[in-house]
Amino acid sequence: MLAWVAFVAGAVFAVGLGVSGMTLPSKVIGFLDLFGGQWDPSLAFVMGGAVSVYAIAFQLIRRRSKPVIASQFQLPNSAPLVDRRLIAGAVLFGVGWGLGGFCPGPALVSSAALGQSALVFTASMLAGMVMFRAVGVPAQNSVEK
Amino acid sequence: MREPEALMVEDVQIAGPLVGGILIGLSSAWLMLMSGRVAGISGIVGRLFHGPARDEIRWRVAFLSGLAVGGVGLVFVLPEAFPTGAVRPVWLTAIAGVVVGFGTRLGNGCTSGHGVCGMGRLSGRSSVAVVTFMAAGIVTVLLTRMILESM
Numbered sequence: 001m002l003a004w005v006a007f008v009a010g011a012v013f014a015v016g017l018g019v020s021g022m023t024l025p026s027k028v029i030g031f032l033d034l035f036g037g038q039w040d041p042s043l044a045f046v047m048g049g050a051v052s053v054y055a056i057a058f059q060l061i062r063r064r065s066k067p068v069i070a071s072q073f074q075l076p077n078s079a080p081l082v083d084r085r086l087i088a089g090a091v092l093f094g095v096g097w098g099l100g101g102f103c104p105g106p107a108l109v110s111s112a113a114l115g116q117s118a119l120v121f122t123a124s125m126l127a128g129m130v131m132f133r134a135v136g137v138p139a140q141n142s143v144e145k
Numbered sequence: 146m147r148e149p150e151a152l153m154v155e156d157v158q159i160a161g162p163l164v165g166g167i168l169i170g171l172s173s174a175w176l177m178l179m180s181g182r183v184a185g186i187s188g189i190v191g192r193l194f195h196g197p198a199r200d201e202i203r204w205r206v207a208f209l210s211g212l213a214v215g216g217v218g219l220v221f222v223l224p225e226a227f228p229t230g231a232v233r234p235v236w237l238t239a240i241a242g243v244v245v246g247f248g249t250r251l252g253n254g255c256t257s258g259h260g261v262c263g264m265g266r267l268s269g270r271s272s273v274a275v276v277t278f279m280a281a282g283i284v285t286v287l288l289t290r291m292i293l294e295s296m
Contacts, residue, residue: 002200003207005179010211011218012172013184013257018219018226020165025232032279032286042162047260049166050173054265057174062266067181074181076253081269089252090259090274092244093187094281099289100241101232103256104186104249107242108209110227112216117231121242126190128246133194140253 001069014109020046023110025101025117032098076140085137173261180204185258186212187249252278 021027021042030040066072097103102110102121110118173184182204189205197205219226231238249255252274254263259278263271 002180002204006176006182006204006208007211007214009172009176009184010208010213011215012168012175012211014212014215015219016165016168016170016172018165018215018223019168020162021226022165023219023226024228026228029232029286032282033290034283035287036290042158045159045162046166046169047256049163050170050261051166051265053167053170054173054177054261055267057170058177058266061174061178064178067177068179070179070181072181073177075183075266076263076268076270078268078270082273086252086270086274087277089248089250089254090277091281092248093252093255094248094278094283095285096241096244096246096248097256097278098282098285099233099244100238102238102241103245104190105212105255105257108186108190108212109216109219112213113220113227115227117228117233117235117238120235120238121245124239124242125246128243128248129187129191129194129250130246131243132191132247132250137251 005069013105014112016050017106017109020049022046023106023113025106028103028106029098029101085140169257169261170265173257173265176208177262183258183262184208185254185262187255188253188258191246191250 017023027040027042030036030038031043033039061067062073093103100117100121102118102125104125107118107121107125111122176182176184189208193202193205233241245255249258252259254260254271254274255278256275259268259271259274264275
């Protein structure tokens with residue numbers, strides 16, 4: 001069951017990414033190019049739509065004692081508010097995102113479509129993740145609720 | 146009369162992002178409601194490298210398979226969703242990928258995990274992360290353009 005739930009989630013997610021235009025690095029860079037003179041606000045609408053829907057849904061979901069087919073909710077640890085890892089990781093992610101115009105989701109979807117840039121990005125992204133694992137920093141834990 | 150035309154073009158430009166965003170939000174909410182898990186792509190992929198249990202591997206692979214099937218479907222139904230050329234040279238794309246791979250694991254999230262799911266549940270940590278990576282992205286694009294233009 002869980003596998004099917006996840007499969008459907010991934011498929012709809014991919015369609016959402018494609019429809020939103022976020023699989024086009026030019027659109028992502030166009031959004032981040034705040035000072036370029038041809039600012040593309042599309043990403044703001046993507047985020048706005050996604051966050052609004054999720055926010056409303058989450059308020060309903062969190063009233064449940066447990067998810068529908070799993071035994072507990074798995075949410076990240078919320079404390080502390082800020083730490084060096086979070087900032088450093090976010091800075092690195094933002095830099096890479098701005099350099100390539102890809103983030104993980106669109107890179108994977110475009111890789112399935114055999115996009116050359118996406119395949120290069122995905123391969124190197126996986127390498128970067130392996131490097132993180134090799135460095136030995138433990139993955140941040142989830143808090144089971 | 147130019148105005149109706151201009152309005153239509155603008156609507157189309159907003160509709161795609163908005164509808165796409167709604168689909169992203171819905172699929173993420175679906176995953177949370179049904180399985181209690183965060184639809185954070187960097188985590189779904191990244192934690193595979195930390196030797197997870199078999200159940201964990203299975204749902205992650207299933208999700209990624211869904212992403213792939215969705216991607217292939219888009220090729221036929223919405224091919225314009227994909228770029229025709231490269232926006233950046235290959236070597237820069239490769240560097241970008243490594244940095245994103247490492248950074249998303251260090252920061253424990255990306256646009257989906259922190260952006261959609263984190264901000265969606267009003268997480269302070271995720272909001273900090275989003276502001277930070279947005280700022281970093283903006284500065285990076287600015288500097289990249291300045292460097293490319295000076296060449």
